[in-house]
Structures are given as C-alpha cells and as structure tokens.
Amino acid sequence: MNIRSLTRGDGVVIVAAVLLFVASFLSTWSCDGSACAGVELPMAWDNGALVMGVYLAGVIGAALIVVARMLPNPLKVAGLDLAQAGIVISVFAAWSALGAIFDPGGSLDTGSAGPDAGAGLILGLIAALILAGAAVATPLAPALKGALIGAPKPQTPQPYGGQPQGGYGYPGAPQQPYGAQPGQPQSYGGQPFDAQQAQGQQAPQPQQQAQPQAPSQGGEFAPFWFAVPVARPLYGEDGAPTPIAELAPGNWYLAVEQRGAALIAQTQEGRRGVLQDTTGIQRG
Numbered sequence: 328m329n330i331r332s333l334t335r336g337d338g339v340v341i342v343a344a345v346l347l348f349v350a351s352f353l354s355t356w357s358c359d360g361s362a363c364a365g366v367e368l369p370m371a372w373d374n375g376a377l378v379m380g381v382y383l384a385g386v387i388g389a390a391l392i393v394v395a396r397m398l399p400n401p402l403k404v405a406g407l408d409l410a411q412a413g414i415v416i417s418v419f420a421a422w423s424a425l426g427a428i429f430d431p432g433g434s435l436d437t438g439s440a441g442p443d444a445g446a447g448l449i450l451g452l453i454a455a456l457i458l459a460g461a462a463v464a465t466p467l468a469p470a471l472k473g474a475l476i477g478a479p480k481p482q483t484p485q486p487y488g489g490q491p492q493g494g495y496g497y498p499g500a501p502q503q504p505y506g507a508q509p510g511q512p513q514s515y516g517g518q519p520f521d522a523q524q525a526q527g528q529q530a531p532q533p534q535q536q537a538q539p540q541a542p543s544q545g546g547e548f549a550p551f552w553f554a555v556p557v558a559r560p561l562y563g564e565d566g567a568p569t570p571i572a573e574l575a576p577g578n579w580y581l582a583v584e585q586r587g588a589a590l591i592a593q594t595q596e597g598r599r600g601v602l603q604d605t606t607g608i609q610r611g
Contacts, residue, residue: 331398331577332558333475336465337396340417343458344389350454351382353447356431371447373407380423385455388416392462396558399573414462460480473585474576494543497556509561552611553592554578561600573602579611 355377356366391413395401401408405493407415431444465471486574554577560570573595574580583599584591 331474331476331576332573333393333396334465334471334557335473335475336391336461336468336471338475339471340392340458340465343454343461347382347385347389347451347458348580350447350450352376353450355427355440355447356447357445358442368445371451377427378510381427381451381455382418384416384423385458388420388462389458391416399575401496402572403404407532414459417455417459417462419518421452422515424455426449428452436530458570474556476577550581550583552579553582553590553611556579556607556609559604560593561598561602561604563600564591572598574602 344470351371354370355374356368358368371382391409395409395413401410403409404412427442428448431442431448461471514541548567555574557576559574561572562568562575563571574592574594580595581593582590582602583593586601588603588605590605592601593599
C-alpha cells in the first residue's frame with residue numbers, strides 16, 4: 328500500500344467518515360420541556376438498524392475507497408472494484424441518513440407528536456452527504472484528483488536523462504564516491520565528500536556530458552526518472568485495453584522509451600508498460 332497515492336478527495340472522505348463515527352455517539356433525539364426531565368436520550372448504538380444502515384455503512388464505504396486507492400492493483404468484489412463498491416455504500420448511507428432525519432422515532436409509536444432529530448442525526452446526515460459527494464465527485468473533479476501528499480522532490484536538479492543519485496525509486500539520496508566500498512569513510516585527508524566526488528568525476532566528464540546531449544544531436548531517447556501527479560494506469564506493450572499496473576503519486580518511475588506522446592515506463596518491481604497520459608508528470 329502506498330499512502331502517497333491518496334487524493335484530496337480521499338482526504339475529504341476520511342474526514343467525513345471520522346465525523347460520521349463521532350456522530351454515532353451523540354443523541355439521535357432532542358427533547359425540550361419538563362416531560363423530558365430525567366429521560367436518557369438514545370444514540371445510534373441503541374438502534375441496530377440505524378447504526379448499521381447509516382453510520383457503520385458510511386465508515387465501511389470510506390474504508391473501501393481509501394484502501395482501493397492505496398492498492399497497487401485494483402481488487403474486484405462481485406464484479407466491482409473496491410472503490411466502486413465504497414461509492415455505492417456511501418450513497419446508500421447518505422440516503423438512509425436522509426430517511427432517519429425525517430422520521431427520528433422510526434417504528435416507535437409516540438402518537439401525533441414524535442421526537443425531534445437530535446445532534447447525532449443532524450451531524451450524521453451532514454457527514455454522510457459530504458462523504459457521498461466526495462466519493463462520487465473525486466473521479467470527476469480535477470481539483471479533487473490532486474495528490475493529498477506530494478511527491479518528494481530531488482535535492483539537486485538532474486540533467487535530462489541523468490539517473491538520480493539515490494538509486495532506484497529514491498532520487499536525491501546521498502551516494503558514495505565512485506569505487507568506494509560500503510562502510511568506508513566518505514572523505515580522504517580531511518577533504519569533504521563533495522569536493523572528492525567532484526575531483527573523481529573530472530576525468531570521465533566528457534563522456535558523461537555526451538549522454539545528455541544525445542537527444543539533441545542524434546535524436547535518440549535518453550531514459551529519465553519521473554513521478555505522476557495523480558494515479559495513472561499502465562497498459563501492456565501488447566496494446567491490451569486492460570491496465571497491468573497503476574502508477575501512484577509519490578513514487579519515482581523510469582521512462583525507458585518514448586512512443587509518440589506515450590512513454591514506456593518501468594516500475595519498481597521491474598514491470599514495463601505504456602503510460603498513455605503523460606500530462607503534468609514531474610521529471611527528476
């Protein structure tokens with residue numbers, strides 16, 4: 328699971344689910360006057376149908392949406408992926424909350440004057456409506472598709488086609504000098520690491536500079552690292568319409584080839600596929 332794949336809409340869903348859970352412990356009835364003195368008002372947990380149909384349904388729907396977003400590959404249940412099932416359950420919870428607000432007493436026979444809706448029902452309806460609205464609007468609204476937690480940026484800018492120093496998937500991390508063994512000190516003779524590394528790279532400098540210039544001179548593609556702003560599907564190189572993986576925000580992927588406007592990307596697991604939507608990608 329990757330928490331960086333969560334979107335802003337998922338953040339709204341999480342907040343609404345927390346409010347819905349808090350509302351389940353508030354009173355569902357309101358009563359004024361001397362007739363209500365000493366009367367213990369019920370809450371949602373005193374009504375099994377109410378707590379299951381509104382509060383727990385909303386929390387479960389939100390959990391399915393968030394878990395589905397963090398999974399690398401979509402998981403389907405009864406023909407629907409977890410996110411779609413969570414949206415359906417969230418809309419059902421909002422509909423049930425709307426019915427409970429109009430009839431707080433339910434099947435209780437209190438005559439013509441029934442109890443009024445309490446704070447638990449009012450806050451539960453607001454939270455359920457926000458939850459359902461965010462769940463439905465997140466795949467449609469660009470403002471809600473943005474990453475909730477942005478991808479980490481490299482500490483130093485890399486040339487076009489240059490590989491980040493931190494290794495696969497972690498640009499910007501410190502790297503030992505060329506030829507150094509693990510565990511050896513990174514300075515020699517009191518000289519800092521940056522200066523020593525700069526001296527060690529002076530000899531092969533012409534060869535290293537020739538690689539970034541290849542795209543402009545020979546028209547060849549140079550691999551580079553990139554991150555996606557939102558979750559993007561990765562399709563197979565055979566042209567199949569079904570995605571083989573999903574690129575999540577917060578991770579760095581390697582572009583190894585370009586096919587028109589699309590990129591051939593390689594994941595951390597070594598899987599290769601076609602990234603058709605390359606708009607807004609962040610290059611490392």
